[in-house]
Amino acid sequence: EDQVTQSPEALRLQEGESSSLNCSYTVSGLRGLFWYRQDPGKGPEFLFTLYSAGEEKEKERLKATLTKKESFLHITAPKPEDSATYLCAVRLDSSYKLIFGSGTRLLVRP
Amino acid sequence: DAGVIQSPRHEVTEMGQEVTLRCKPISGHNSLFWYRQTMMRGLELLIYFNNNVPIDDSGMPEDRFSAKMPNASFSTLKIQPSEPRDSAVYFCASLDRGFLGSGANVLTFGAGSRLTVL
Numbered sequence: 001e002d003q004v005t006q007s008p009e010a011l012r013l014q015e016g017e018s019s020s021l022n023c024s025y026t027v028s029g030l031r032g033l034f035w036y037r038q039d040p041g042k043g044p045e046f047l048f049t050l051y052s053a054g055e056e057k058e059k060e061r062l063k064a065t066l067t068k069k070e071s072f073l074h075i076t077a078p079k080p081e082d083s084a085t086y087l088c089a090v091r092l093d094s095s096y097k098l099i100f101g102s103g104t105r106l107l108v109r110p
Numbered sequence: 111d112a113g114v115i116q117s118p119r120h121e122v123t124e125m126g127q128e129v130t131l132r133c134k135p136i137s138g139h140n141s142l143f144w145y146r147q148t149m150m151r152g153l154e155l156l157i158y159f160n161n162n163v164p165i166d167d168s169g170m171p172e173d174r175f176s177a178k179m180p181n182a183s184f185s186t187l188k189i190q191p192s193e194p195r196d197s198a199v200y201f202c203a204s205l206d207r208g209f210l211g212s213g214a215n216v217l218t219f220g221a222g223s224r225l226t227v228l
Contacts, residue, residue: 032215043114043201043219044153087153091215095166096141096205098217100153 002027006088006101013108016077021104023088024070032091033071034098035064037084044087047073078108114220116202122226128190131223133202134183140208143217144177144187145201153201159185160207171196192227199224 007022025033032051036044048057050066057064061082063074073086085105089098115134123129135142143158157167162179170177174193179185189196203217 034216036219041221043203043221046216046218049215089153095158096207096215096217097143097155097158097166099155102152 002090002092002099004088004090004099004101006086006104008104009102010105011107013075013078013106015079015108015110018074018076018078020075021073021086021106022070023073023101025088025090026069027090027092027099029092030090031093033066034089034091035071035073036087036089038087038103039084047086075106078106080108080110082106083108114202114204114218116200116220116223118223119221120224120226122228123192124228125193126191127227128188129192129196129225129227131187131200131202131225133185133187133220135185135202135204136206136218137183139204139206139218140182141205142179142185143203144185145203145219147199147201147222148197156187156200189225192225194227197225197227 003026005024032049034049035047037047038044048064053068055066061076065072085103087103088101117132141160144156145153147153156169157177159179177187199222201219201222203219205217
């Protein structure tokens with residue numbers, strides 16, 4: 001069965017304390033791995049798409065990486081405004097539908 | 111563009127009542143998805159449409175749920191009769207399958223409709 005698992009469920013960091021979020025997947029055929037950010041009361045907002053092992057994408061303090069079994073979202077010197085739930089999703093085929101993980105709730109304290 | 115527009119943002123109803131959630135996708139997008147989000151199960155795909163045609167409704171929980179897309183700019187998700195376990199946030203999302211530039215293959219979500227069934 002296709003599965004996406006995110007860890008940790010929740011993460012508390014001090015401002016400036018770098019860390020990584022994990023997304024591991026067991027799927028029959030990966031056609032893309034997506035990272036989204038979700039703020040309370042809002043819909044998920046797109047961050048990155050990764051297509052092949054070894055690929056990396058960066059945006060401000062965030063960097064996403066991909067291997068054959070997992071993806072990491074690295075957060076460098078986070079700020080309180082980075083506090084949100086980060087969702088990972090995989091696309092399996094040509095249908096464009098995404099299967100989401102349960103998310104990591106990140107809290108960055110000033 | 112105003113993005114994906116959903117209404118109502120909040121709905122409180124009593125068990126047994128009919129609920130209709132509405133979605134206006136981004137103009138030009140040709141695929142539309144309905145997701146449900148709960149604390150226990152996260153984001154689950156309910157159904158999706160390509161060019162207004164339902165392609166996969168395997169995620170629809172049961173016959174009480176139905177979805178329609180009468181034209182490219184409007185879709186509804188209906189629950190009849192509603193039950194307390196249907197309480198969740200329902201998201202609509204859209205994308206342009208043919209777009210090959212930056213942002214290709216990216217689902218854009220609406221702000222969601224929070225449903226509470228008492």
